[in-house]
Structure formats: C-alpha cells, structure tokens
Amino acid sequence: MYRIETEDLNVYFGEDHILKDINIKIKANTVTAIIGPSGCGKSTFIRTLNRMNDVIPNFRHEGKVYFDGKDIYDPDVDVVELRKKIGMVFQKPNPFPKSIYENVAYGLRIHGVTDEEIIRKKVEESLKAAALWDEVKDRLDQSAFSLSGGQQQRLCIARTLAVEPEVIMMDEPCSALDPISTTKIEDLIHKLKKDYTIIIVTHNLQQATRVSEYAAFFLNGELVEYGPTEKLFVSPQDKRTEAYITGRFG
Numbered sequence: 452m453y454r455i456e457t458e459d460l461n462v463y464f465g466e467d468h469i470l471k472d473i474n475i476k477i478k479a480n481t482v483t484a485i486i487g488p489s490g491c492g493k494s495t496f497i498r499t500l501n502r503m504n505d506v507i508p509n510f511r512h513e514g515k516v517y518f519d520g521k522d523i524y525d526p527d528v529d530v531v532e533l534r535k536k537i538g539m540v541f542q543k544p545n546p547f548p549k550s551i552y553e554n555v556a557y558g559l560r561i562h563g564v565t566d567e568e569i570i571r572k573k574v575e576e577s578l579k580a581a582a583l584w585d586e587v588k589d590r591l592d593q594s595a596f597s598l599s600g601g602q603q604q605r606l607c608i609a610r611t612l613a614v615e616p617e618v619i620m621m622d623e624p625c626s627a628l629d630p631i632s633t634t635k636i637e638d639l640i641h642k643l644k645k646d647y648t649i650i651i652v653t654h655n656l657q658q659a660t661r662v663s664e665y666a667a668f669f670l671n672g673e674l675v676e677y678g679p680t681e682k683l684f685v686s687p688q689d690k691r692t693e694a695y696i697t698g699r700f701g
C-alpha cells in the first residue's frame with residue numbers, strides 16, 4: 452500500500468482550474484521532490500494532501516486523495532488528527548513568540564498532553580531529531596526569535612516532529628536560508644527519511660537531486676512527469692521536463 456495516493460485529483464479556486472487530473476503514488480519512507488516553475492501548483496498540491504486548502508473559501512476538489520488507503524476528504528475524517536499525521540514546514544521559519552522549549556511543547560499541549568515529564572522528554576527527543584539540541588540545550592527558556600534563521604527552521608521541524616507525524620511536507624524550506632543552514636536541513640532530511648515520508652517543494656533542482664529519490668514535475672497544474680529522481684533528471688521522458696531541467700524555461 453502507498454502512504455499517499457491521488458486519483459484523478461482536480462483542484463479549483465473558484466473558476467480557476469489549478470490542478471488537473473493528478474495521479475501520484477508515494478511510498479512510505481521516501482523523499483519526493485515537487486518541482487516546476489512558479490505558479491504551476493506545487494504548493495496547492497501539497498496543501499491538498501493535508502486539507503490545508505479547506506480554509507480557502509472558493510476551494511473545490513474532485514477525485515480522491517488517499518492517506519494509508521483512506522480518502523482524506525471523507526466526511527468522517529478528523530482534520531485535526533489528519534494534520535497531526537501529515538505535518539507541514541513552511542518556506543519562512545515561523546516560530547511562535549514563545550521560548551524555544553514552548554515552541555516544541557506547543558503541539559503536545561494543544562493535543563492534550565499535560566504531564567510535564569513526558570513533554571520535557573519529547574521536547575528533548577524532537578530537538579535532537581531536528582539536529583538542534585546541542586545548540587539550544589542551555590538556552591531552552593530563551594525566545595525562539597533569538598535563534599538564527601536556520602536554527603528557527605530546525606526548531607519548526609522539531610515542533611512538527613513533536614506530535615509524531617507520519618508524513619512531513621516541506622514547502623521550500625531552505626529558500627530563506629544561507630548555504631550552511633541549507634546543508635544542515637538537507638542532512639536532516641536524509642536522516643528523517645528512515646522514520647518519515649517526506650515531500651519537499653523546491654525551486655532548487657540541485658537540491659531535488661541531492662535529497663530526493665522521486666521527483667514530480669508540475670507544469671500549468673499538470674503532473675508532467677513523475678518517477679525516480681535520477682531517471683527524471685538523466686533521461687526525462689517528456690520534452691517539457693527536459694526543457695525545464697536544462698534551464699530553458701522557469
């Protein structure tokens with residue numbers, strides 16, 4: 452069984468047809484890169500996978516989105532629980548105006564965990580998993596805003612990990628970061644793959660080749676090509692993929 456699967460997925464914002472007949476199957480414990488020029492629907496696609504588009508008033512979809520075989524748009528699906536299982540990290544680090552510790556503890560508290568010892572252990576475990584613990588262990592009470600941009604992004608990853616997701620979606624997580632912080636996030640993605648399924652939107656094609664095993668090329672709302680990253684980059688099957696990866700547009 453695939454962890455995430457879409458079947459003839461179409462997405463509309465009002466009259467605009469944003470995603471067209473998307474069929475994709477994503478295996479557990481893999482990293483999939485979503486690539487394509489600006490405005491082709493990458494963010495809309497991943498936001499459809501954990502129902503984040505639901506908040507947009509004129510959003511409408513047709514087709515199916517399965518998570519572990521269950522259609523996430525079925526009426527009996529608990530959306531809060533779904534978003535806990537399919538976490539999201541955004542382009543710009545967005546820590547809360549709270550301490551480093553409380554940023555990671557937050558998700559546990561809103562999900563009803565009250566035992567401080569459990570929370571403390573989970574905060575430490577999540578910060579370690581996000582490769583941030585050694586840098587912050589002596590300053591957990593300081594504001595999250597005292598961290599560098601790269602550290603803030605790893606803090607946001609720790610916050611996502613704390614609620615034990617199964618899938619982590621990252622929407623251009625390195626685009627606001629310097630090269631050293633970018634390398635740290637990429638190393639982290641390699642490590643996290645063992646325990647999580649990762650979907651990353653990136654404009655950086657080198658990054659896609661460095662971190663992902665599968666790549667999906669979107670263009671004008673269509674999924675033009677999807678397959679093993681190496682194959683897609685070395686021998687693209689579609690002329691449009693070839694044009695994009697060789698820098699002829701986008």
Ligand SMILES: Nc1ncnc2c1ncn2[C@@H]1O[C@H](COP(=O)(O)OP(=O)(O)OP(=O)(O)O)[C@@H](O)[C@H]1O
Pocket residue numbers: 464467469487488489490491492493494495496507
């Ligand atoms: N809330 C919205 N209401 C209406 N149209 C929207 C909304 N959000 C996005 N769109 C449109 O949907 C299309 C796809 O946008 P999306 O943000 O998914 O593209 P993208 O590939 O992620 O772009 P980028 O790489 O620039 O972030 C665009 O034409 C955009 O204008």
